[in-house]
Amino acid sequence: MTLTEMITTYNKLSAANSYIFGFIMNHLLYYICFDGHLPENLLKFDRASSKRGGAAKVRVRASAEIKRAFVESGKAILLGSESLLDTNDKYNKGDRFEKIITELLTGEKWYKNSTPFTDAGDIELNGKQIQIKMNDAELTNENTLRRFLAA
Numbered sequence: 090m091t092l093t094e095m096i097t098t099y100n101k102l103s104a105a106n107s108y109i110f111g112f113i114m115n116h117l118l119y120y121i122c123f124d125g126h127l128p129e130n131l132l133k134f135d136r137a138s139s140k141r142g143g144a145a146k147v148r149v150r151a152s153a154e155i156k157r158a159f160v161e162s163g164k165a166i167l168l169g170s171e172s173l174l175d176t177n178d179k180y181n182k183g184d185r186f187e188k189i190i191t192e193l194l195t196g197e198k199w200y201k202n203s204t205p206f207t208d209a210g211d212i213e214l215n216g217k218q219i220q221i222k223m224n225d226a227e228l229t230n231e232n233t234l235r236r237f238l239a240a
Contacts, residue, residue, distance in 0.1 A: 105220035146230035
């Protein structure tokens with residue numbers, strides 16, 4: 090699948106109708122909200138390592154210029170120091186970011202779950218299903234999309 094095909098398929102299958110995207114700039118953690126789909130200039134084609142099968146995947150990745158534009162426009166919201174993502178537990182930075190956003194915006198305690206992106210977003214807020222992604226996260230991959238298309 091091409092990048093365009095994967096993005097189109099993902100958008101058709103996704104239950105989310107909004108996104109929260111987190112990123113670090115100058116050692117500070119920010120987030121920005123998007124109604125609708127993620128902007129295509131944030132979506133990059135990548136491949137898993139050959140050790141992991143080499144499948145095509147889509148990453149959410151903002152360049153330094155895009156991050157700077159988000160901050161300078163006032164659309165990015167400052168959460169604090171990037172040290173908020175530091176963890177001594179089993180969770181990665183993406184999980185930690187999801188926890189921060191979930192607890193901040195919903196007031197609910199976060200827990201790791203494996204709800205498919207086709208069923209729900211990471212959180213529901215004001216009737217919207219919201220997917221939460223940290224910079225450099227995998228949005229989806231070809232194998233996942235093919236599995237859901239076959240279902």
